[in-house]
Structure formats: C-alpha cells, structure tokens
Amino acid sequence: MPFLRKREPREPKKAKPRSLGRDAMRRLMKNRAAVAGGVILLVLFFAAIFADFVAPYSYTEGSVLDNYAGPSAAHPLGCDFMGRDMLSRLIYGARISLAAGLVGAFTAFIIGVTFGLISGFFGGKTDNIMMRFVDIMYAFPTLLLIILLMVFFKSSLSVSGVAAEGFRGTLSNIDRAMGGMFFIFLGIGITSWLGEARLVRGMTLSVRNTEYIEAARAIGVPRRRILFRHVLPNVLGPAIVAQALQIPGFILYEAFLSFIGLGVNPPTPSWGMMLSDGYIAMRSHFHLVLWPALAISITLFAFNFLGDGIRDAFDPRQTR
Amino acid sequence: MEKNVLLQVEGLVKHFPLRKGTFRRSKAAVRAVDGIDLFIREGETLGLVGESGCGKTTAGRSILRLLEPTAGRILFRSRRMAEAMSAGAEGVDVAKATPRQMHALRRDMQIIFQDPYSSLNPRMTVGAIVGEPLLVHNLARGSAREDRVLEVLTAVGLKAEHMKRYPHEFSGGQRQRIGIARALVLEPQLVVCDEPVSALDVSIQAQVLNLLEDLQREFGLTYLFVAHNLSVVKHISGRVAVMYLGRIVELASTERLFADPRHPYTEALVSAVPVPEPDITVERIILEGDVPSPVNPPPGCHFHPRCRYAIETCRTQAPTYRDLGEEHFVACHRSEELRLQPARSK
Numbered sequence: 184m185p186f187l188r189k190r191e192p193r194e195p196k197k198a199k200p201r202s203l204g205r206d207a208m209r210r211l212m213k214n215r216a217a218v219a220g221g222v223i224l225l226v227l228f229f230a231a232i233f234a235d236f237v238a239p240y241s242y243t244e245g246s247v248l249d250n251y252a253g254p255s256a257a258h259p260l261g262c263d264f265m266g267r268d269m270l271s272r273l274i275y276g277a278r279i280s281l282a283a284g285l286v287g288a289f290t291a292f293i294i295g296v297t298f299g300l301i302s303g304f305f306g307g308k309t310d311n312i313m314m315r316f317v318d319i320m321y322a323f324p325t326l327l328l329i330i331l332l333m334v335f336f337k338s339s340l341s342v343s344g345v346a347a348e349g350f351r352g353t354l355s356n357i358d359r360a361m362g363g364m365f366f367i368f369l370g371i372g373i374t375s376w377l378g379e380a381r382l383v384r385g386m387t388l389s390v391r392n393t394e395y396i397e398a399a400r401a402i403g404v405p406r407r408r409i410l411f412r413h414v415l416p417n418v419l420g421p422a423i424v425a426q427a428l429q430i431p432g433f434i435l436y437e438a439f440l441s442f443i444g445l446g447v448n449p450p451t452p453s454w455g456m457m458l459s460d461g462y463i464a465m466r467s468h469f470h471l472v473l474w475p476a477l478a479i480s481i482t483l484f485a486f487n488f489l490g491d492g493i494r495d496a497f498d499p500r501q502t503r
Numbered sequence: 504m505e506k507n508v509l510l511q512v513e514g515l516v517k518h519f520p521l522r523k524g525t526f527r528r529s530k531a532a533v534r535a536v537d538g539i540d541l542f543i544r545e546g547e548t549l550g551l552v553g554e555s556g557c558g559k560t561t562a563g564r565s566i567l568r569l570l571e572p573t574a575g576r577i578l579f580r581s582r583r584m585a586e587a588m589s590a591g592a593e594g595v596d597v598a599k600a601t602p603r604q605m606h607a608l609r610r611d612m613q614i615i616f617q618d619p620y621s622s623l624n625p626r627m628t629v630g631a632i633v634g635e636p637l638l639v640h641n642l643a644r645g646s647a648r649e650d651r652v653l654e655v656l657t658a659v660g661l662k663a664e665h666m667k668r669y670p671h672e673f674s675g676g677q678r679q680r681i682g683i684a685r686a687l688v689l690e691p692q693l694v695v696c697d698e699p700v701s702a703l704d705v706s707i708q709a710q711v712l713n714l715l716e717d718l719q720r721e722f723g724l725t726y727l728f729v730a731h732n733l734s735v736v737k738h739i740s741g742r743v744a745v746m747y748l749g750r751i752v753e754l755a756s757t758e759r760l761f762a763d764p765r766h767p768y769t770e771a772l773v774s775a776v777p778v779p780e781p782d783i784t785v786e787r788i789i790l791e792g793d794v795p796s797p798v799n800p801p802p803g804c805h806f807h808p809r810c811r812y813a814i815e816t817c818r819t820q821a822p823t824y825r826d827l828g829e830e831h832f833v834a835c836h837r838s839e840e841l842r843l844q845p846a847r848s849k
C-alpha cells in the first residue's frame with residue numbers, strides 16, 4: 184500500500200523539533216487498522232459531500248416497477264419498497280449519519296471543554312455549582328425529553344397540515360428545513376457534553392496541580408496565560424480523542440431515533456430510517472435491511488479503529 | 504535584620520484546613536509548617552532537611568508565596584524592590600506584598616523543582632519555556648530574548664539546537680537543567696531548590712549539584728536547599744536546618760551539626776549518613792515508630808514519642824527554640840545535658 188511505504192531512515196542533519204503532535208501522527212500512520220478506518224471514512228465523507236454527483240439516482244423518486252427489486256446491473260444494491268435505488272439512498276444517508284456524528288462530537292467538544300475548563304481551573308464554589316448542574320443533567324431522562332419534544336413539534340405539523348404559529352412553529356420550521364434533523368441534534372447536544380465536561384474538569388484539576396503550573400506561578404505568569412498556554416493545550420489532546428471515540432455513539436443514536444420514527448422526516452434517507460422501512464419485508468427481501476445495517480456497522484468500525492488509533496498515538500506512555 | 508541577611512523568616516505557619524462533612528466547617532488542619540524561624544545570608548546555601556512529609560516543600564513554597572502563609576513574616580531584601588519602593592532595612596514582607604509587588608518580587612526569588620518530568624510543560628519548546636519569564640516580565644523581545652535564553656542555556660550546559668525541542672526529547676538530567684535555566688533567566692537573588700536531585704540517577708546527581716554550585720558562584724545566588732537526608736546537603740550547604748513535623752529542631756553550621764548535634768533527631772539523621780571508611784563503626788540509630796500525623800501532633804515536643812532520651816517535661820512542654828551560642832539553634836529540653844553521638848568522619 185503506497186500510504187504505508189516506509190520512509191527513508193534519513194538521520195536529521197538539523198534535528199527537527201519533534202512535537203507531540205508530529206510524533207502522534209507518525210505513530211498513527213503505522214497503525215494499519217486506524218489507517219484503514221481513516222481511508223474508509225475519507226471515501227464516505229467524499230461520497231456524502233458529493234452525493235449529488237456520486238449517487239446514480241435520486242433518493243426521492245423510484246419506479247413502481249422496481250419495488251423490492253433485488254440487485255441488478257441497473258441497481259447494484261437493489262431497490263426499496265418504493266422502487267428507490269438503495270445505493271443512492273445509502274449515499275445520501277451517509278450525510279445524515281456523518282452529520283449526526285460530527286455535530287454531536289463538535290457540540291460536546293465545544294461545550295464540554297469550555298465548561299470543564301472553567302469548572303476545574305477556578306475550582307471552589309464555581310466548580311461545585313457547575314458540577315452539580317452536570318449531575319442533575321445526567322439524571323435527566325434525555326430520551327424521554329427528546330421523544331416528547333418530537334411528538335409535540337412533529338405532530339403539530341402532521342395533524343393540521345399547516346405549520347403552527349409562534350415559537351412552536353419556528354422550531355417546527357427549522358426542523359423541517361433540516362429534513363427533521365434539528366431535534367436529533369438538539370437531543371444529542373443536550374447530553375453529549377456532560378461526559379466531556381467531567382473529563383476535561385478532571386484533567387484540568389490534575390494539570391493545575393502539576394509542577395509546571397507551579398513554576399508558571401513562580402515566574403509570575405498571569406492567570407489567563409496559565410489557562411490558555413499551559414492548561415488548555417494539555418487537556419486538548421485527550422479531549423479530542425474522547426470525542427473521536429464518541430462519534431460512533433452519536434451515529435447510533437441518530438439511527439436509533441430514526442428507526443423508532445423520531446428521526447429524520449421522509450423522504451430524507453437515513454440509515455436508521457431505511458432499516459425501519461425495510462424490516463417489515465425483511466423475510467422476503469433481506470437486502471432492504473442488509474445494506475443499511477452493513478453501512479452502519481462499517482462506519483462504526485471505521486470510527487472506532489481510527490479513534491482507538493488516535494488515542495494510542497497520543498498516549499504519552501508510548502512516547503518512543 | 505543584619506546587613507548581609509537576604510531572607511529572614513519569622514514564625515512562619517502554614518496550615519491546610521481539613522475539609523470534611525457537608526458544611527465544610529472544621530477546626531482541624533494539617534499543620535504542615537508550624538512556626539519556623541530562619542535566616543539566610545547573601546550568597547550562602549542553607550540546607551533544609553527532614554523526613555518526607557515534615558513540611559519542607561510547604562515551607563519553601565510559602566516563602567515564595569506560592570502558598571498563602573497562615574501567619575508569619577517573610578522579610579526579603581529584594582534588589583529590585585528596594586530600588587522601586589525604598590524598602591527599609593527590614594526588606595519587603597513577602598507575606599504582605601500586594602499582587603503587583605509580588606509580581607515584581609518574583610524576578611528576585613525563584614524555585615527549582617524535584618520532578619524534572621512534571622515540572623516542564625510538555626507542550627512548549629525549551630526556548631518557549633526558558634523565554635516565558637522574560638516574556639511575562641516584558642524584559643526582552645525578539646532576538647534579544649533569544650540571545651538571553653541561549654546565554655542561560657549555555658550556562659547550564661545545554662546547546663542552541665536544544666531550543667526548538669520539546670521536553671520529552673531530553674533525559675532527566677537535561678530536563679533538570681532546563682528547569683534551572685528557567686529559574687535563572689530572570690537573574691534572581693534567592694533560589695529555593697526543592698530536592699533538585701532526588702529524582703535523578705545517582706551518577707547524574709553529582710553533575711547537577713556541581714552545576715548548582717558553579718552557578719551560585721557565577722551569579723552570586725543564595726540557595727535554600729531542601730533535601731530529605733543529610734548526605735546530599737552535607738556538601739552543598741554551609742548551614743543546615745533540620746525539620747521535624749513542621750518545626751525546625753536544630754539549625755547550625757554544617758560542621759557543627761555533624762560534629763556536635765544537640766537534638767536527638769539530628770543525632771539519628773547524622774548516624775544514618777554513610778561513612779566512607781568501613782572500619783569505623785558508628786552506631787546507626789534507627790528511629791522507632793512512624794512520623795505522627797501533622798493533623799494531631801503530639802503534645803509537648805513533637806519528637807518525644809520517638810525519642811530515646813525523652814523525660815516527663817518533653818511530654819507536656821514544647822521546648823523553646825534557642826541559640827546555644829555561635830548561631831547553633833536548637834529546640835530540645837535536654838540539649839545542654841545530653842552528650843549525643845557525633846558523626847565520625849575522616
């Protein structure tokens with residue numbers, strides 16, 4: 184494989200600075216599973232972004248003649264119950280899955296790091312109050328909340344056929360404009376950052392007690408600079424890794440919500456939705472569930488491999 | 504305060520309140536430093552010795568105000584502060600300095616840490632680590648800063664090419680040199696060395712100790728040198744303070760302390776220092792029992808439960824810390840009467 188080609192063992196004439204990031208990258212490239220995961224994800228992202236060019240058919244329209252059609256030359260993965268091309272729907276579905284994964288990880292990262300950093304760095308009362316809030320949020324029945332939100336807002340559309348007014352209407356419109364993804368993001372956003380906040384707080388506390396922070400204080404480094412130059416860079420790596428490992432969870436969450444009918448609005452294709460569409464006819468037309476299930480599994484594997492690889496690459500115990 | 508005294512610590516106390524229970528109110532505290540007095544003359548090295556947990560680090564950090572002292576005065580004759588605020592002969596009381604004064608004072612008092620691994624930020628290059636003090640004190644910019652960093656790195660035995668590297672690329676001894684460079688780049692007067700060689704290989708300890716001595720001579724530094732046994736301190740310090748459970752039990756010149764220990768605890772420490780000649784027999788005094796908890800120190804003399812000379816008075820009354828003459832300070836009821844075993848050397 185070309186990307187695994189061994190580099191010439193050139194001795195650095197002018198010793199290059201080997202930052203931890205650079206070291207980590209080098210270790211990551213040596214990890215075959217992680218590289219394979221990365222390649223799969225690259226392909227997937229490419230397909231998702233350029234779905235309009237890559238997908239052979241439209242994801243909304245099919246031909247009645249092709250209902251439940253098996254794989255053929257024209258439709259390599261067959262067609263669904265409405266005669267829509269499975270491959271095209273899978274490709275468009277990748278958009279939803281990846282978006283759910285990335286939006287989840289990104290929100291969790293931004294909120295979690297900010298929250299955890301403030302809580303851990305300032306400590307004392309601030310820390311106490313902020314962490315109790317996290318505890319309360321943890322105890323909150325999130326899924327129930329999401330279900331209620333969705334039932335409330337989505338039913339307002341389907342029953343009257345006209346969008347409701349006011350706040351409720353606004354939210355419904357946003358959700359509709361996003362193909363039904365708004366509430367998925369909201370659901371993920373409400374809870375996803377809690378774990379990250381705890382993690383970052385813990386790391387901040389331990390970094391705050393290291394001697395290099397003590398040294399910075401002895402030098403007279405202002406608090407702001409200690410926070411941004413000394414604490415933040417040292418919690419960032421693990422915080423990113425933690426979210427990379429969370430992505431599969433978010434993807435699964437979306438698939439689950441869509442499967443039970445609380446996810447995207449038809450005809451937006453989501454892998455979870457495709458599973459839910461297909462399982463009724465599963466006995467006679469197995470391909471209806473096979474492809475979306477495979478797509479989910481492969482994506483989860485790829486993310487897990489890459490995530491593990493990144494984690495191992497950043498592990499300081501592996502330095503040298 | 505004598506003319507040539509750089510630092511004078513009077514009645515320094517540092518208690519860490521114990522937090523327990525829902526309401527977090529309790530009178531119990533870890534009495535890590537429980538009233539110590541000492542002074543350090545300009546250019547000398549004062550050793551501070553004691554078992555693990557006796558409060559050496561706490562004392563050092565309180566003196567630098569990295570910890571907020573509970574009580575006491577820390578008079579410091581700061582070179583720069585004296586210019587800036589016409590401080591009297593007394594020097595500045597570090598314990599009472601305002602944040603702004605403290606910032607200025609930090610240029611004159613620095614610290615070297617024990618652990619060369621956790622004392623360097625792994626995300627900063629050596630150049631950035633050693634240059635940061637100059638940056639935050641607005642002392643040199645651009646190439647001037649780089650020159651100054653290089654100068655200090657050279658002084659501690661590192662090279663220009665090391666500037667762009669990260670700490671994890673260095674050995675323990677080299678890392679300790681980086682830490683020393685960071686402390687010296689501001690040209691401080693006083694450096695607290697908190698067990699600077701304890702974490703290093705024996706072969707490297709001597710190198711770093713020699714370096715510290717060379718630097719002291721070159722830059723006229725004053726050291727408070729913390730160690731947990733006497734053998735390291737013996738060579739580097741002119742005077743030694745022995746600490747036990749938050750208090751100084753004996754303080755004297757190094758020769759006096761070894762030749763004529765006046766506190767039973769010092770006697771035990773002195774007897775534990777390895778002697779080069781194997782045919783000389785020194786009774787190695789093994790202290791029994793553990794160091795009591797600094798939360799509930801024993802009444803009277805803190806050392807009495809482990810002292811083989813303890814009498815009734817020791818159990819009830821705390822001994823006064825007094826000068827036996829020629830700056831030999833001791834806190835023991837029986838200093839005058841006991842004939843304690845000196846170290847046999849040479």
Ligand SMILES: Nc1ncnc2c1ncn2[C@@H]1O[C@H](COP(=O)(O)OP(=O)(O)OP(=O)(O)O)[C@@H](O)[C@H]1O
Nearest residue numbers: 519533535554555556557558559560561562731797
């Ligand atoms: N931040 C803190 N909060 C509570 N207790 C503390 C704190 N720092 C130190 N202590 C306690 O104060 C006592 C003295 O600790 P200190 O670190 O000063 O000892 P030391 O003499 O430096 O020991 P060592 O040789 O192990 O470094 C110990 O009992 C320790 O547990």
Ligand SMILES: [Mg+2]
Nearest residue numbers: 559560561697
């Ligand atoms: Mg210590």
